[in-house]
Amino acid sequence: MSDVKISGVQVGTHTRIIDVQATSASYTVFIGAHILEHAGKLVRESVRSADATKAYLVSDTNVEPLYAATVEKSLVAAGFTVYTHNFAAGEASKRINTLSDLLEGLAQAGLSRKDVVVALGGGVVGDIAGLAAGLYLRGIDVIQMPTSLLAMVDSSVGGKTAIDLEAGKNLAGVFLQPRAVIADVSCLDTLSAELFRDSCGEVIKHAVLADPTLFSQLSAKALTQHNYTHDELIDIIARNITIKRDVVQADETEEGLRQVLNLGHTIGHAIEAASHFELGHGSCVAAGLCCMVRGAVGLGWCTPQLLDTIETVVAAHGLPTDTALDHDVLFTYACRDKKRLSDKAHLVVPTKIGHVTIKTVGTDILKQVIDKGCLSASAPSSTNA
Numbered sequence: 001m002s003d004v005k006i007s008g009v010q011v012g013t014h015t016r017i018i019d020v021q022a023t024s025a026s027y028t029v030f031i032g033a034h035i036l037e038h039a040g041k042l043v044r045e046s047v048r049s050a051d052a053t054k055a056y057l058v059s060d061t062n063v064e065p066l067y068a069a070t071v072e073k074s075l076v077a078a079g080f081t082v083y084t085h086n087f088a089a090g091e092a093s094k095r096i097n098t099l100s101d102l103l104e105g106l107a108q109a110g111l112s113r114k115d116v117v118v119a120l121g122g123g124v125v126g127d128i129a130g131l132a133a134g135l136y137l138r139g140i141d142v143i144q145m146p147t148s149l150l151a152m153v154d155s156s157v158g159g160k161t162a163i164d165l166e167a168g169k170n171l172a173g174v175f176l177q178p179r180a181v182i183a184d185v186s187c188l189d190t191l192s193a194e195l196f197r198d199s200c201g202e203v204i205k206h207a208v209l210a211d212p213t214l215f216s217q218l219s220a221k222a223l224t225q226h227n228y229t230h231d232e233l234i235d236i237i238a239r240n241i242t243i244k245r246d247v248v249q250a251d252e253t254e255e256g257l258r259q260v261l262n263l264g265h266t267i268g269h270a271i272e273a274a275s276h277f278e279l280g281h282g283s284c285v286a287a288g289l290c291c292m293v294r295g296a297v298g299l300g301w302c303t304p305q306l307l308d309t310i311e312t313v314v315a316a317h318g319l320p321t322d323t324a325l326d327h328d329v330l331f332t333y334a335c336r337d338k339k340r341l342s343d344k345a346h347l348v349v350p351t352k353i354g355h356v357t358i359k360t361v362g363t364d365i366l367k368q369v370i371d372k373g374c375l376s377a378s379a380p381s382s383t384n385a
């Protein structure tokens, strides 16, 4: 950890810095406590144009009352004229009409190519504001300011933006790397216990994917708001972002390796869409991960011990380990997975904690995985998106 100085001014204490060097852009992730009050300086230092004058601050009805004033004040102090735009919190807003309103708002505010969109919120705000920034004038700068644990450890980094379609989750979007990510762990103090728990699905995913030490830590002490100090949370978030950063640097546009970040999502996204987004994304990823491993055990691809180890940690975080949804419905949604190429499904399958393999299989095998993996033994309980 280091004390970050921007233009000679201290920006928080113990702020962690991670540099991301993707093919299309390089940027910095700042993780610290109470750093939103310095956000303006960080935005000013991160945007491409020294002449940027307008900042379009996008948030939702949950986050805006809590943090927008702090960020706005800081942006104004850094010389920006700030325009604010809020929409209803929740996955239901991640649709084309919200995107359309955002694009019209950007045009009405007269943002030019040198200006910046600031996404202040969880994954929905980050994804949709990022997409608007990627489309408006064929692409302007976006700064991600994640306020949920899920957005901090995952969606704010890596440049995926999206909206949902009737046919499924995240089916329309672009890759647009942010100019910076500013993650203030103090925001997690006000996150509901439900959303905090939901976020842990992505943390467990990263641990299973690439970090046995993190997995052991989660096994020994479940991640909750009250169990971990700000410094410990900063460390956990940094570990997650480092895992994601390394993958994104190797394969920004998901032509191969990046598919591993979709661990748990083939069935997870199907659960999410089939349950009409009543379950949070992280909860669906957790259930989707367990179902995938259970199906893989059924097909002899991994051991029952591995399933038990993963299920134990998922359950210890209060997350679902299975789904009661209809297999045919799950299969229909899983076939729309973006990792599918022609008639082949790409399944991300853990082999041991810290290692995964990608299995390229026909859709008949995908159906078998769902049939063997989704047993409804401990069906997901409802959580908010």
Ligand SMILES: O=C(O)C(=O)C[C@@H](O)[C@H](O)[C@H](O)COP(=O)(O)O
Residues within 6 Å of the ligand: 154, 155, 158, 160, 169, 170, 202, 254, 258, 261, 262, 265, 338
């Ligand atoms: O960044 C990635 O790559 C991921 O797959 C991370 C996922 O956790 C995240 O939910 C992502 O938005 C999923 O992307 P999708 O294209 O599979 O919908």
Ligand SMILES: [Zn+2]
Residues within 6 Å of the ligand: 154, 202, 265, 281, 285
């Ligand atoms: Zn995800």
